[in-house]
Amino acid sequence: MRSEDLDLLRELPLFQGISDAGFRELTQAAFLQRFPAQVTLINEGEHADFLHVVLEGLVEMFARDRQRESVLTIVQPVSTFILAAVITDEIYLKSARTLVASRILMLPAASVRKVFAEEPSFARAIVAELGFRYREVVRELKNQKLRTGAERLAAWLLGQSHAAGGARELTLPFEKRVLASLLGMTPENLSRAFATLAAYGVTSSGKRVRLDDPDALANLSRPSHFIDEWKNGD
Amino acid sequence: MRSEDLDLLRELPLFQGISDAGFRELTQAAFLQRFPAQVTLINEGEHADFLHVVLEGLVEMFARDRQRESVLTIVQPVSTFILAAVITDEIYLKSARTLVASRILMLPAASVRKVFAEEPSFARAIVAELGFRYREVVRELKNQKLRTGAERLAAWLLGQSHAAGGARELTLPFEKRVLASLLGMTPENLSRAFATLAAYGVTSSGKRVRLDDPDALANLSRPSHFIDEWKNGD
DNA sequence: CTTCTGATTTGATAATTATCAATTTTGAGA
DNA sequence: TCTCAAAATTGATAATTATCAAATCAGAAG
Incomplete structure (x- = not known):
């Protein structure tokens, strides 16, 4: 060792x-x-x-x-x-x-x-x-228990963005089917959740995701100090 | 004190x-x-x-x-x-x-x-x-994440039964709307879940619940050592 | 660069769960 | 025992999510 x-x-x-x-x-x-x-x-x-x-x-x-x-x-x-x-x-x-x-x-x-x-x-x-x-x-x-699938995705994306210093461009660290399961949904559902978030400025191609309107996203999922660890220390 | x-x-x-x-x-x-x-x-x-x-x-x-x-x-x-x-x-x-x-x-x-x-x-x-x-x-x-509403109810009922020494007759310790929320569903849904479980020998009137066929219930929810704490020590 | 398998997306449909509204039931307090 | 507000149930419908199937896409191996 x-x-x-x-x-x-x-x-x-x-x-x-x-x-x-x-x-x-x-x-x-x-x-x-x-x-x-x-x-x-x-x-x-x-x-x-x-x-x-x-x-x-x-x-x-x-x-x-x-x-x-x-x-x-x-x-x-x-x-x-x-x-x-x-x-x-x-x-x-x-x-x-x-x-x-x-x-x-x-x-x-x-x-x-x-x-x-x-x-x-x-x-x-x-x-x-x-x-x-x-x-x-x-x-x-x-x-x-408190969020819908699309909200969980939005919150997760915001968390990733936060972890990357507020970056608006992310690269998913693993496959979408893994993310889907982590977020408690099927891959098909995740795909549709991404489609839903398009209205909130989320565009993605492959593992690359852009958040063009973080405020709109935040408004959708309302990241909370009481749920999202990354909201602490703000 | x-x-x-x-x-x-x-x-x-x-x-x-x-x-x-x-x-x-x-x-x-x-x-x-x-x-x-x-x-x-x-x-x-x-x-x-x-x-x-x-x-x-x-x-x-x-x-x-x-x-x-x-x-x-x-x-x-x-x-x-x-x-x-x-x-x-x-x-x-x-x-x-x-x-x-x-x-x-x-x-x-x-x-x-x-x-x-x-x-x-x-x-x-x-x-x-x-x-x-x-x-x-x-x-x-x-x-x-792994069970449906009806399965969670079935598992919960079996857990209660186990805690009561295997009793087939239970009295809910709190209101059904609280149980619904605990199990992650709406009261309406819980009501329907109870109706679903009728096919598995569950009858209820008010806070009194009878489990006439625990085996059928167990077959539905498959209580697991890895999910249901009460399954340990069996 | 091409091939090819597995991941992703899309479409259609079903199952599950939630919502809204209206009864019915229950139980605590008078 | 009676009253009455809240809880629970039931019905109708909508939203959400899952499933199945097919098509497309992407990335690793050659």
């Missing part, structure tokens, strides 16, 4: 407060793997044996129930995923699959729980992380 | 590991209030100043976006709510309102954060609680 990767890890808020000994404990039995796109890393229902960290690439977390499948979140570098399952020593509630070629660091769950039990600062960092993640899911649940 | 109430609190997993001093710190500035039904305790967007504990009664957590409103969870005694907002020192993402007359204990957020910073065992208990809650919301998000 390269020391730059360790540095990346060390810089995450989650790992900043740990002692060097604790950090070594966590990382000594860790291993790094490269995966091509479309590789399943985790199957929901399996016992949580590793805390995963995306160092590079893109991972989708999804769930299935009978025929249906839905993308729940997209994990970008550098961040961990399935911390809650690891720390509660439970099964995974989501499956994970690489969207593009990715470098994934895997920390043994037992080590994570050991350091968690021994180092109060790690426990506190985990609280901060879990608290934040909890709130993320609550926001997403509200997004799903 | 009655000492029995303190005992109730002390018995919650969240507070069990704390030192007596820490527990005193938490509870000295706490206060207990009785509220009639339909009183708003929290408005989303407000800063989280108290950790609330339902000692008696029933509280609904809900959120609004423009015209729409949706019930996100129902909090039963004895449990805390909005721990995540308190611990991250943030605004509430949900509003809270009593469904019936309730006794609510309010612990100052500052005390909670102080004891959290000082007592590793409390930090660890909070991790356990947040981890569990996080997983609850993930389950709910999956419930929403």
